[in-house]
Amino acid sequence: MRWIALLLAAGLAQAEPTVPNAAWSQAWLDQAYLPRHAALTQSADALASASKAFCETPTPVQLDNVKQDWLITSQAWRAMDGAPAGPMVLERLGRKIDFRPTRPDDIEAAIQGSEINNAATRGLPAMEYLLWGNAQPKLQLAKLKQPERCAYLSKIAAQIASDAHVLDQPWSVYRSELAAENAFFRENLLSEHINLLLSSMSSLQKRMPTAEGVKPEQFIEWRSGSSQAQWLAQWDGMNLALQAVLQRLRDDGASPIANKVQQDIAQVNKNCRNLPTHLAQSTASARLACSKSVATLKAIIEDQIGEQFDLTLGFTEGDGD
Structure with a gap:
């Protein structure tokens, strides 16, 4: 795995630290890290589904559903960011999913070109702008009834879910490495x-x-x-x-x-x-x-x-x- 090679080359610790055993190391991951990753991927999947459903039927109720799922997903991400670890750091997940400051002009331009490779036009902050505007939530339903705007919202949500799931295997590999002979x-x-x-x-x-x-x-x-x-x-x-x-x-x-x-x-x-x-x-x-x-x-x-x-x-x- 690419991230393992990077971590091996990083030389993160210079002192002679206390060395936990395999059981303790994996238990820490199981109790404090993997559940937060699971919460993020599950909420991101729900956000992607809700966004797609809203674009198919753009009603106030459906918009409220998307907003609620955004809040849950964003807080799940913040919980992950509260205590990050190897895989999410080396994949630079924060830049992909939480680029700040929000750049409305870039987002508006991207809507016209359907481009989400620019970190400033994707992720949770971009979705927040599309869902609430500049703290003008009542105006957003009419805007999001524009097909290209709603399609962009849905595309961002799908990308957030995809980015979160990129870490599924690295977390599993990291857990195995914590029990390795080396x-x-x-x-x-x-x-x-x-x-x-x-x-x-x-x-x-x-x-x-x-x-x-x-x-x-x-x-x-x-x-x-x-x-x-x-x-x-x-x-x-x-x-x-x-x-x-x-x-x-x-x-x-x-x-x-x-x-x-x-x-x-x-x-x-x-x-x-x-x-x-x-x-x-x-x-x-x-x-x-x-x-x-x-x-x-x-x-x-x-x-x-x-x-x-x-x-x-x-x-x-x-x-x-």
Whole structure:
């Protein structure tokens, strides 16, 4: 597999890390990664089907169905992005399915030419624009009754499903490699996955602007009004992957570190879960408290978990895409 060769050449870990055994490694994948992939592919398939049905019968009810499936799929993607790993990184799935910022002019031009090879004219952000416009949802039904526009919507949805399913086999191969006689993938498991978690935490902070007077357009998914739900989906994916790390800390006799991380996770939940559905309606102080709690959690992972497991932690915010 191409992605395996790339990962072997990457040299992701420079230190001598803690090496999990095959059973633990595969259990982490089975519990925290593969279910999120399954949720993404299932929701993307439903989105593709709903989009096709809507274009055949473009009614308000059918449009609502597509919007609901888009919300589910987008949150499933955000959960995956909360804790990415080898296959999705090396396939650059984020660029294919979640290219930002949204470029309406490019999308409008693409509708006329039926071109979706440009990353800016495909994926979930492009669908959000077609379904909600620039926060003008009531105007979109009439627009989407135009055959070429609806056909483009359906084509994007089908491409999202196809892109998600590209990872079906790589995830299976990755799982097998974690039990291989050659321990390379297990040796790099903690370093790679925790680095990617840290990168996602940086992304999560960027999704929570903390200044006074921010405009709705500064919040990702402002068109669909789902910025808080999307933020929490990414956080929940991250939190799910962290639970195995906490258990490993306890197994290694580092319960005090695990307990402190668990306390910091609880603080993120306390500060972030009760913000308004539209994050633009939240106060700057509330958003700042949420962002700071994520920063505190990120710091202890970088410092204490990295030291406990003897990991090299040094990915940048751009890694993971």
